[in-house]
Amino acid sequence: MKSSTFINLKEKGMRFVFLFCAIFSILALATITVFLFISGTPFIAKTGFFEFVFVMKWAPLADEIAYGIFPMIVTTLYVTALSVIIGVGIGLLTAIALYKFCPKKLVNPIRQMINLLAGIPSVIFGLFGMTVIVPFVRDYISPNGVGYGIFSASLVLGIMILPTIVSVSLDSLNSVPSSYYEGALALGATKEQATFKILVPSAKSGILAGVVLAIGRAIGETMAVIMVIGGSPEMPNSLFQSVRTLTANIAMGAMELRGDALSALIATGVVLFVFTLLLNISFSLLKREKNDKIKKKESKK
Amino acid sequence: MRKLYSALKIICLVALGITLICLVAVIAYVLIKGTGKLSFDLLFGDYKSSPSILPAFVGMLELVAIASLIAVPIGVASAIFLVEYTNNKGKLVRIIQVATETLAGIPSIVYGLFGYLIFVVAFGWGYSIIGGGITLAIMILPTIVRSTQESLLSVQGGLREGSYALGASKVRTIFKIVLPSASGGIVTAIILAIGRVVSESAVLILTIGMVVNKVPQNLLSPGTSLALDIYYFASNGYRDEAAATSVVLLVFVIFLNLLASGIGKLIKKSTGEEK
Numbered sequence: 001m002k003s004s005t006f007i008n009l010k011e012k013g014m015r016f017v018f019l020f021c022a023i024f025s026i027l028a029l030a031t032i033t034v035f036l037f038i039s040g041t042p043f044i045a046k047t048g049f050f051e052f053v054f055v056m057k058w059a060p061l062a063d064e065i066a067y068g069i070f071p072m073i074v075t076t077l078y079v080t081a082l083s084v085i086i087g088v089g090i091g092l093l094t095a096i097a098l099y100k101f102c103p104k105k106l107v108n109p110i111r112q113m114i115n116l117l118a119g120i121p122s123v124i125f126g127l128f129g130m131t132v133i134v135p136f137v138r139d140y141i142s143p144n145g146v147g148y149g150i151f152s153a154s155l156v157l158g159i160m161i162l163p164t165i166v167s168v169s170l171d172s173l174n175s176v177p178s179s180y181y182e183g184a185l186a187l188g189a190t191k192e193q194a195t196f197k198i199l200v201p202s203a204k205s206g207i208l209a210g211v212v213l214a215i216g217r218a219i220g221e222t223m224a225v226i227m228v229i230g231g232s233p234e235m236p237n238s239l240f241q242s243v244r245t246l247t248a249n250i251a252m253g254a255m256e257l258r259g260d261a262l263s264a265l266i267a268t269g270v271v272l273f274v275f276t277l278l279l280n281i282s283f284s285l286l287k288r289e290k291n292d293k294i295k296k297k298e299s300k301k
Numbered sequence: 302m303r304k305l306y307s308a309l310k311i312i313c314l315v316a317l318g319i320t321l322i323c324l325v326a327v328i329a330y331v332l333i334k335g336t337g338k339l340s341f342d343l344l345f346g347d348y349k350s351s352p353s354i355l356p357a358f359v360g361m362l363e364l365v366a367i368a369s370l371i372a373v374p375i376g377v378a379s380a381i382f383l384v385e386y387t388n389n390k391g392k393l394v395r396i397i398q399v400a401t402e403t404l405a406g407i408p409s410i411v412y413g414l415f416g417y418l419i420f421v422v423a424f425g426w427g428y429s430i431i432g433g434g435i436t437l438a439i440m441i442l443p444t445i446v447r448s449t450q451e452s453l454l455s456v457q458g459g460l461r462e463g464s465y466a467l468g469a470s471k472v473r474t475i476f477k478i479v480l481p482s483a484s485g486g487i488v489t490a491i492i493l494a495i496g497r498v499v500s501e502s503a504v505l506i507l508t509i510g511m512v513v514n515k516v517p518q519n520l521l522s523p524g525t526s527l528a529l530d531i532y533y534f535a536s537n538g539y540r541d542e543a544a545a546t547s548v549v550l551l552v553f554v555i556f557l558n559l560l561a562s563g564i565g566k567l568i569k570k571s572t573g574e575e576k
Binding site: 007010011014015017018019021022023024025026028029031032035036039089090091093094096097098101102110112113114115116117119120121122123124125126127128130131132159162163166190192193196216219220221222223227247250251254265266269272273276277279280283284 | 306307309310312313314315316317319320321323324326327328330331334374375376378379381382383385386396397399400401402403404406407408409410411412413414415417418419423439442443446470471472493496499500501502503506507528529531532535536540543544547550551554555557558562
């Protein structure tokens with residue numbers, strides 16, 4: 001009798017321990033959210049939401065202090081859009097090539113190599129951008145002789161998100177039933193037509209999820225960006241001009257700012273946090289849609 | 302029309318070429334530029350006359366130790382709860398799942414900001430290795446939970462039932478049967494998570510202070526890590542040192558990746574999944 005109550009106690013105890021650990025993620029998320037909002041929103045409220053988000057000037061150390069993050073928001077959007085266009089454009093085509101047009105023997109080694117490259121630290125991409133891409137852009141592409149800026153940052157980020165996009169797209173292409181392809185061939189389509197008209201559209205939702213993932217990485221990336229974007233908090237008028245993104249604003253200011261300026265940085269973090277939350281929600285909606293589709297297909301069978 | 306699609310095929314192959322060239326160029330550039338600059342002083346010097354990455358080395362190992370000591374037990378236990386106790390269904394599970402997914406999507410600089418607010422300011426520790434380590438632990442937690450969940454789910458139900466039939470309790474079954482069978486996947490997940498700790502720098506810039514020239518005395522002192530050193534060197538004009546440090550970091554990361562996939566393969570072989 002005694003030993004069985006002991007075992008019971010142990011079972012219950014361990015269950016509690018496991019439960020507590022599982023709840024830890026919720027606690028962590030709640031703490032992060034609360035801390036950021038408590039330290040960030042009073043500042044936004046004090047400055048005024050529209051002042052903070054839409055004023056064109058960021059000058060925390062000047063005589064005439066201004067905390068407007070609009071230039072950073074615009075830059076972030078520019079960099080994200082451009083890098084995702086570069087990354088998704090090349091990455092998706094690469095995935096299609098690996099899926100259908102590449103000799104079968106090469107597919108696995110190339111895939112493994114790309115996976116390995118996905119693990120390269122972003123700071124190394126930043127170093128590459130700073131020492132290779134920025135000088136190259138300055139000497140050969142830029143019309144005004146400035147290498148830093150949105151163009152270089154987008155190139156570096158585009159290269160950086162390539163591995164993610166290739167492997168997510170390849171996975172979703174692989175999950176399209178082969179009967180689709182064979183059916184198209186039987187109806188007289190060429191290999192290429194079947195691939196582009198049937199396979200790629202069928203893998204759409206998976207590819208889209210990969211795109212959202214890539215957007216998330218591009219918005220949130222800090223190190224690779226601050227090494228190539230220049231860092232002046234100015235409104236971007238050209239792709240070749242020193243500017244900064246939201247992430248760069250946080251990283252560059254945090255070491256030296258105190259007081260109100262620091263609260264402004266935290267508020268920048270809040271804005272970034274809200275951005276990524278919205279992205280996450282759309283990502284999970286996409287995933288749910290995909291799962292629903294799969295369930296429908298299965299129930300039809 | 303046919304011509305258009307054949308052209309598309311060629312474009313795809315060109316894209317494949319561009320991808321490979323870009324990615325290989327990054328690695329090749331670092332290796333070519335950096336390998337020649339590796340020197341004894343850089344690797345093990347005392348940072349008096351010339352830059353050295355010894356402090357970064359120590360800092361990195363401490364960060365890896367702290368982050369994995371916190372994140373691995375919590376992450377594995379949390380996955381056990383989700384898979385073994387709830388069958389992956391129910392409202393609480395759904396909330397936990399959403400929380401982990403959201404944590405996984407937060408940009409690392411926001412983690413850095415959080416670590417700064419809580420450890421540097423609220424706790425009053427100042428810039429410290431331990432603050433950075435705990436922040437990194439929270440950051441890698443979602444990865445560990447998710448991959449552990451997957452490897453627990455891949456353990457066949459028959460093993461559990463057999464264990465119950467022999468009279469083992471639930472906890473005993475988990476520790477003696479389920480965890481050992483899933484250990485390959487879990488170890489792989491941990492190694493990959495360590496890879497993230499090693500390559501992270503945005504979190505650390507706000508939490509451990511980037512003190513590059515001193516070996517940290519204890520866990521509460523500020524420090525640096527290899528990735529952070531690369532940023533410091535690159536932005537302060539020591540480009541050769543930055544490239545050489547990148548070689549060291551790259552070797553580390555590639556080694557960790559190969560180790561992870563090697564262990565994965567070994568386990569698959571021993572369980573007979575792959576022929």
